[in-house]
Amino acid sequence: MSNIRGGAPGRVAVRKTFKLFIGGKFPRSESGRSYEVTDRKGRFLANAAMASRKDARDAVVAARKAFPGWSAATAYNRGQVLYRVAELLEGRRGQFVEEVAAGEGLSKSKAEAAVDAAVDRWVWYAGWSDKVMQVHGSANPVAGPYFDFSVPEPTGVVAVLAPQESSLLGLVSVVAPAVVTGNTVVVLASEERPLPAVTLSEVLATSDVPGGVVNVLTGRTAEVAPWLASHMDVNAIDLAGAAPELVTDLQVAAAENLKRVVRPESTDWAVTPGPERMFAHLETKTVWHPIGV
Amino acid sequence: MPKKFDYAPAPESRAIVDLQPSYGLFINGEFVDPVDGHAFKTVSPATEEVLAEVTEAGQEDVDRAVAAARRAYDKVWSKLPARERGKYLFRIARILQERARELAVLESLDNGKPIRESRDVDIPLVAAWFFHYAGWADKLDHAGYGSNPRPLGVAGQVIPWNFPLLMLAWKVAPALACGNTVVLKPAETTPLTALLFAEICQQADLPPGVVNIVTGAGDTGRALVEHADVDKVAFTGSTDVGKMIARSTAGTRKKVTLELGGKAANIVFDDAPVDQAVEGIVNGIFFNQGHVCCAGSRLLVQENAYDEVMTSLKRRLGTLRLGDPLDKNTDIGAINSSEQLARIRELSEVGESEGAARWSPPCELPDKGFWFPPTVFTGVSQAHRIAREEIFGPVLSVLTFRTPAEAVEKANNTPYGLSAGVWTDKGSRILWMAGQLRAGVVWANTFNRFDPSSPFGGYKESGYGREGGRHGLEAYLDVGVSR
Numbered sequence A: 001m002s003n004i005r006g007g008a009p010g011r012v013a014v015r016k017t018f019k020l021f022i023g024g025k026f027p028r029s030e031s032g033r034s035y036e037v038t039d040r041k042g043r044f045l046a047n048a049a050m051a052s053r054k055d056a057r058d059a060v061v062a063a064r065k066a067f068p069g070w071s072a073a074t075a076y077n078r079g080q081v082l083y084r085v086a087e088l089l090e091g092r093r094g095q096f097v098e099e100v101a102a103g104e105g106l107s108k109s110k111a112e113a114a115v116d117a118a119v120d121r122w123v124w125y126a127g128w129s130d131k132v133m134q135v136h137g138s139a140n141p142v143a144g145p146y147f148d149f150s151v152p153e154p155t156g157v158v159a160v161l162a163p164q165e166s167s168l169l170g171l172v173s174v175v176a177p178a179v180v181t182g183n184t185v186v187v188l189a190s191e192e193r194p195l196p197a198v199t200l201s202e203v204l205a206t207s208d209v210p211g212g213v214v215n216v217l218t219g220r221t222a223e224v225a226p227w228l229a230s231h232m233d234v235n236a237i238d239l240a241g242a243a244p245e246l247v248t249d250l251q252v253a254a255a256e257n258l259k260r261v262v263r264p265e266s267t268d269w270a271v272t273p274g275p276e277r278m279f280a281h282l283e284t285k286t287v288w289h290p291i292g293v
Numbered sequence B: 001m002p003k004k005f006d007y008a009p010a011p012e013s014r015a016i017v018d019l020q021p022s023y024g025l026f027i028n029g030e031f032v033d034p035v036d037g038h039a040f041k042t043v044s045p046a047t048e049e050v051l052a053e054v055t056e057a058g059q060e061d062v063d064r065a066v067a068a069a070r071r072a073y074d075k076v077w078s079k080l081p082a083r084e085r086g087k088y089l090f091r092i093a094r095i096l097q098e099r100a101r102e103l104a105v106l107e108s109l110d111n112g113k114p115i116r117e118s119r120d121v122d123i124p125l126v127a128a129w130f131f132h133y134a135g136w137a138d139k140l141d142h143a144g145y146g147s148n149p150r151p152l153g154v155a156g157q158v159i160p161w162n163f164p165l166l167m168l169a170w171k172v173a174p175a176l177a178c179g180n181t182v183v184l185k186p187a188e189t190t191p192l193t194a195l196l197f198a199e200i201c202q203q204a205d206l207p208p209g210v211v212n213i214v215t216g217a218g219d220t221g222r223a224l225v226e227h228a229d230v231d232k233v234a235f236t237g238s239t240d241v242g243k244m245i246a247r248s249t250a251g252t253r254k255k256v257t258l259e260l261g262g263k264a265a266n267i268v269f270d271d272a273p274v275d276q277a278v279e280g281i282v283n284g285i286f287f288n289q290g291h292v293c294c295a296g297s298r299l300l301v302q303e304n305a306y307d308e309v310m311t312s313l314k315r316r317l318g319t320l321r322l323g324d325p326l327d328k329n330t331d332i333g334a335i336n337s338s339e340q341l342a343r344i345r346e347l348s349e350v351g352e353s354e355g356a357a358r359w360s361p362p363c364e365l366p367d368k369g370f371w372f373p374p375t376v377f378t379g380v381s382q383a384h385r386i387a388r389e390e391i392f393g394p395v396l397s398v399l400t401f402r403t404p405a406e407a408v409e410k411a412n413n414t415p416y417g418l419s420a421g422v423w424t425d426k427g428s429r430i431l432w433m434a435g436q437l438r439a440g441v442v443w444a445n446t447f448n449r450f451d452p453s454s455p456f457g458g459y460k461e462s463g464y465g466r467e468g469g470r471h472g473l474e475a476y477l478d479v480g481v482s483r
Helices: A053-072 A075-091 A093-104 A108-126 A132-136 A169-179 A195-206 A221-230 A244-257 A276-280 B059-077 B082-098 B100-111 B115-136 B164-177 B192-203 B218-225 B239-248 B274-290 B303-317 B338-353 B404-412 B427-436 B470-476
Strands: A034-038 A044-049 A138-140 A146-154 A157-161 A184-188 A214-217 A236-238 A260-262 A282-290 B025-027 B030-032 B038-043 B050-056 B154-158 B181-185 B211-213 B232-236 B255-259 B265-268 B298-302 B357-359 B375-378 B395-401 B419-423 B441-444
Touching (some): A075 A093, A132 A146, A157 A221, A169 A184, A169 A276, A195 A214, A260 A276, B025 B192, B059 B218, B082 B100, B082 B192, B115 B164, B154 B164, B164 B192, B218 B239, B232 B239, B265 B274, B298 B404, B303 B375, B303 B395, B419 B427
Parallel strands (some): A157 A184, A157 A236, A184 A214, B154 B181, B181 B211, B232 B255
Antiparallel strands (some): A138 A146, A146 A282, B025 B030
């Protein structure tokens, strides 16, 4: 792990500061708080920013601001941008392997498999950008002189509670299906294994993803998630990483503005998913266009 | 004001409807007396005449209905080959067509809507809905939800009073086609066509327990929605109740779809053919007395077309005929209930007190029953309650705009997102506007059109899930990601 390893004998490593990622920038938590992140054996890895309610709100503002541009980008463009993310993920493979191995307590080979799967997952979703409309849309044979068609559109700002165990593959598997279709995301990283999420944010910042499209928070899930669930400018929430005892309260909070809710369920993130998680963050718009001479 | 043509009354005969003095609950294929429920009366909103006594189902009654649906699901319906399931739906569709006139008259009696609408819109769509979903029953593996999509189990369905039988069709047809069994609660003020539908299920020899109908009010609905053995909740109604349902189903495995309120913008550009647009405005807000969740209740007129549109609109409103719902000449029927009438009156008074100008055509209201004249508010600002809240009555709020961008901004300035209308001669502008509007249905140069193949449902606080077409199947299938 880069924060532990010194490199050549006698050399003092330059450690990374793990910050939040909001609106394309890397602020510390406005609360000034941080928390200690350790490996599975309890050894210190880093101090991560402990996001507050204010940080969550700032992230939602950034995501809302980014939504018009990102949702209006062509599907081809979004696909290119996301594929570019996969390229840069691959380029940081070694760093991710170290972070995943340390955080999840995996052997190097298992961590490599998880990182490879995460890169491939990102590529898989990137390729969906210009296919989802054909697969999920329709032309509807109505009984009347109208060309009637239904198209999927992004729901808006999606809050995501990333899976707690699978810190990179799980994270990618819940963020990519939301952003590929034009949603913007505020993701709360795995509480105890947040480092790959922060490194992912560095990848996002140096790829072509516009600032605010993905915002990454680290901190206490039980503290931050309720603010996201109750936020009136969040349109949907994926509860993948919510502990069972939080789920009911978060759903109740989400009901206030009728957020679309994806409930948590045990998922093997290594298995290639279907398109359902993308569909969960889509609205269907039906247009009745007149026909006549 | 042009003269209204005089027509002799042309009432549709009530003789076709054979109303019983009282109705039980339809559970496990037969009408049964309640265990812990009691009787209440359903009236004709046009005359306040009592039409029949129906049963308010209690908790135990709901338990029995859900148990019957569960039994039918486990033992019969889930084991039936999909093709046979579909054939039952085709059979129901045919009987609906055969008894269409009877259903239309009963709907107008119980709901107050003009016979012209129940006869020409509601009931034909009801049959069409069953036909459409009948055909889906044995084609679900081609619907895009995996190779062997499974039903959810027992669906608890709660529907509103504005399109009683049509809402039943929107709920029951896809649920059965996907292999679920249902317990349906019609609205307390409009239970009669659902009870007639129960008879149709009997005529179709639908296996007992596949469709159960429990009449009642809010408590009955709550008992159904919160029932532990219900796998799926489908609700159409107000956003407030929708939020209550979202809260009460939190932490459960129930799949929920909600079709809720709206405050649709009907946007008229200066190049729109005015006469056609005015017909659309009238259809958008005065169809079904404005008791339509997707009603075009906010008229946005481009400023330079405002005078022409308003003059033409007022002239047209002067020709609308309000009165006996069973009269074939009637355009505007009765308000569904005294409670709804009170709400419409209250919000209209608020509209005046907040400074908007109120106008109605000269319009004689019948002495008995619940009536409200077609009403137009001008000088409405976006902050006015009549521009923000769903009135669910024949009340139109008129606002203006200058540019397409301003129209979009105003149209989207609402927590709702069910529908919108665009009137323009320019095809490219229709599609641009359609892309900008945050609403589930956009009608261009038309309004309030429905079709079983056309997905319908809302963005934002207008709810979630779609009804109609292939998309409508998702609400009743286990599609993997749970929500």
